[in-house]
Amino acid sequence: MFADFISLGHLDRHIRRMRQRYAQKRLIVMQTLAPIAHLAQLRGLEAGLHAYLELGTSISATHVALLCQKRNVIILSIPTIQVLLRALVCF
Numbered sequence: 671m672f673a674d675f676i677s678l679g680h681l682d683r684h685i686r687r688m689r690q691r692y693a694q695k696r697l698i699v700m701q702t703l704a705p706i707a708h709l710a711q712l713r714g715l716e717a718g719l720h721a722y723l724e725l726g727t728s729i730s731a732t733h734v735a736l737l738c739q740k741r742n743v744i745i746l747s748i749p750t751i752q753v754l755l756r757a758l759v760c761f
Contacts, residue, residue, distance in 0.1 A: 692719055702741040
């Protein structure tokens with residue numbers, strides 16, 4: 671069944687579609703954070719959909735969260751991610 675999926679070209683089409691979607695999402699993240707690019711460093715986005723933002727001392731996480739919320743960009747703090755990972759390990 672999966673072999674048919676591949677041989678019929680469905681996997682290639684799926685991968686192309688996902689690459690386009692991910693490229694659009696990366697662009698939205700970069701556009702969203704462009705106004706604060708001089709205050710923070712976005713790292714790791716070129717590798718996929720997950721990245722981290724190093725904040726400078728002159729910008730607050732609250733400001734970044736509000737900026738992202740306006741564009742429906744989901745952000746999580748490192749402590750939140752740690753809690754979620756611990757919860758996943760427990761199950």
